[in-house]
Structure formats: C-alpha cells, structure tokens
Amino acid sequence: MASPTEARPTDPLPTDPLLSDPLPTGGEAAIDTDLVDRLVDEYSARWTGLVDRWATAPGTVLGTLGPSGTSSHLAADFLAERYPISLRLYPTFDEVLAALLAGEVDVVLVPSAYSGLTSFHWHRELELLGFFPRATPAYGIASRAEGPGDKPELRVSAMWEVRRIYHEVVPAELRDRPFTWVDAESTQQAAEILAAGGSDLAVTNDPGVRAYRLSWVANRPGAEIVWTVFGSRTRPLTPVE
Known part of the structure; x- marks a missing residue:
C-alpha cells in the first residue's frame, strides 16, 4: 500500500472553469x-x-x-x-x-x-x-393523530425520491423499528395513503400534513x-x- 506521500498525485491541479487559475491549495481563488x-x-x-x-x-x-x-x-x-x-x-x-x-x-x-x-x-x-x-416546503415524517402504534413492522408511504429523508430525520424511538415501503407517486399521495390507513407513517411535505390533518413525527426545512x-x-x- 502506498504511503500518503507516495499516493499524492503529481499532475497539475485541476482547473475549475469558474476560476481564472488552477484550484489553489489554500486561500481564496480568483474569480473569472x-x-x-x-x-x-x-x-x-x-x-x-x-x-x-x-x-x-x-x-x-x-x-x-x-x-x-x-x-x-x-x-x-x-x-x-x-x-x-x-x-x-x-x-x-x-x-x-x-x-x-x-x-x-x-x-x-x-x-x-x-x-x-x-x-x-x-x-x-x-x-x-x-x-x-x-x-x-418543509418535509418530514408524518403520522395520523394517534401515532404509528406499536406494530412489529411499520409501513411507510413515500415517493422514491424522498425516501432518504426518513433516515435523516427519524427519531430515536423509531430508528430501530423494522419497516417496509409503500410506493407513492407524490408527497400528497403518500399523505393520502397514510390518512386512509394504507400506511403507518408517510414521508410528505407541510401541505400534505395540513391537507390530511396529520401530525409531524419529525421534519426538516425544505431544500432549495x-x-x-x-x-x-x-x-x-x-x-x-
């Protein structure tokens, strides 16, 4: 295995197209x-x-x-x-x-x-x-008013694109609970599935929580x-x- 010194590249530093000079090793870059x-x-x-x-x-x-x-x-x-x-x-x-x-x-x-x-x-x-x-808007994990319950395995409705938010914000008391995904095509459909009893939790947004009278379990600010x-x-x- 090469040492850190041996593994260090000897080629010139890559050039960022927004910079007038190669990327520096320290200090501020000159903007083009x-x-x-x-x-x-x-x-x-x-x-x-x-x-x-x-x-x-x-x-x-x-x-x-x-x-x-x-x-x-x-x-x-x-x-x-x-x-x-x-x-x-x-x-x-x-x-x-x-x-x-x-x-x-x-x-x-x-x-x-x-x-x-x-x-x-x-x-x-x-x-x-x-x-x-x-x-x-804000995104996060929502439940019905009575909470997710104590089932041995939870069902979580979510779009594929926002499933990572579940792992990001899930609270400690639910972190080790096994769960399965329930597919949804939108944040609103995920909330609708939850409200209809098709899941125990949903990854949805703030309008979904308000429209279906759900409760936040955990949430985070929206993303730009x-x-x-x-x-x-x-x-x-x-x-x-």
Missing part, C-alpha cells in the same frame, strides 16, 4: 468575472425569452406533478401568479412527459430532484427553455432545488395574432 458574466447573461436571456413567449401566447398550459399541494404544484403556482399561464396537474411525471409529447400542454415543469429528469433532458423532441431555483421548464422542439409556442 468574464465567465460569470457570460453565464449570468445566458441565464437571463433564456428566462427572458421564455417569459416573452408566455407574454405573446397568453393561456399557455404548463403541466406538472399533482395533485394540489405537491412541491411541483407549488412551484408551478408561483409561476402562474406572475405570468399568463394556466396549470394542468398529472399523477406521475411519465404522464407529464406524455402530455407534452401529445400536445395536451405547451410546457412542463420538472424538479431537478426527480430521479427520471434525464428522460426529459435526453428526449429528442424536447428542449430546455428555462430554469430557476426555489425552495420546497432547481426547477426546469421544457417545451417541444417541433411545436413551439404560437404568438397570439
């Missing part, structure tokens, strides 16, 4: 302000172009994951409050993608945290129109993620005459 300005300009131009298209085609339909109260719906609603677009919600992101390809919606909103985002990025018929950062807006390459938005 020209590159930063170009990135800012590109972001601004892309978003301005999208907003201008919405302005010239009022009534644009944006599709995303529902039902009402999902983090995707809240981010879409944030846009609908500011731009002349309407929303259409779907039970799964597969259906969101199919709706865009079929022309049922004009654009779609997909979070960077979605595990299947590559199916949008790599689709030949789609183009990335814009993106923006926005925090989600990047929201992506995709449209069709072959069916661009049509300006209103």
